Amino acid sequence: MTTNIMNFDDGYKAVINYDPEIEMFRGYFINLNGDADFYATNIDDLKKQGELSLNVFLEMCAEDKVEPKKHYSGKFNLRLNPELHERVATVAEAKGISINKLVEETLQVAL
Numbered sequence: 001m002t003t004n005i006m007n008f009d010d011g012y013k014a015v016i017n018y019d020p021e022i023e024m025f026r027g028y029f030i031n032l033n034g035d036a037d038f039y040a041t042n043i044d045d046l047k048k049q050g051e052l053s054l055n056v057f058l059e060m061c062a063e064d065k066v067e068p069k070k071h072y073s074g075k076f077n078l079r080l081n082p083e084l085h086e087r088v089a090t091v092a093e094a095k096g097i098s099i100n101k102l103v104e105e106t107l108q109v110a111l
Contacts, residue, residue: 008029012029013030025039027049032069033067037053078103
C-alpha cells in the first residue's frame with residue numbers, strides 16, 4: 001500500500017492510501033478535531049470527494065462552534081531505548097547543543 005499526502009485549500013491535508021483489495025483510494029484528513037474520510041476509484045473523483053467531505057466537516061464544526069483544526073503545543077514525549085538515548089546525548093554534547101535541538105534539527109532534515 002502506497003501512502004501520499006493530498007493538499008486541499010486553507011492548508012488542510014489528507015493521507016491517501018490505495019487498497020488493492022477493494023480497488024479504491026481512501027483519503028482521511030489529518031490535523032482535524034474529528035474524523036473526515038472519503039473514497040474513490042480515481043484521483044479526480046478522490047479530489048472531489050475530499051472537498052465534499054471536508055466541506056461537510058467544516059459545516060458541522062461551524063454549527064457546533066468547534067475549531068476544526070487541531071492545535072499542537074510544540075511538545076511531545078519521546079521514549080528511546082537507553083543505548084540510543086546515550087548516543088543522542090553524546091552527539092548533542094559534542095555539537096554543543098541540547099538534545100531537544102538535536103532532535104528538532106534531525107526531524108527537520110528527515111521531513
